[in-house]
Amino acid sequence: MKKSTLLVSIIAVSLLVVGCKKKGPDGVPECEEAFKLAQSCAGPAAEAMKENVNTWKEAWKEVDQDTLKATCKQQVDMLKSNPGCKK
Secondary structure, eight states: OOHHHHHHHHHHHHHHHHHTSOBSSTTOHHHHHHHHHHHTOOGGGHHHHHHHHHHHHHHTTTSBHHHHHHHHHHHHHHHHTOTTSOO
């Protein structure tokens, strides 16, 4: 194999690996828990929380999963402290 062909192959595989790193909140257990808790809220905050879920999902589409886990964990903790949301 020519060196140039080998180099192109290595670069292509590297780009595939980097490009395949999953992003977005779907399937991240901490985010799924945050979405579930937010949608369980009742009272005056209920409608706002449901809208927040859609906003979060859209905003977090390009965020890597390590960052999402930490962010969603914070949301879970906040929602658990809200008396209007089921635990």
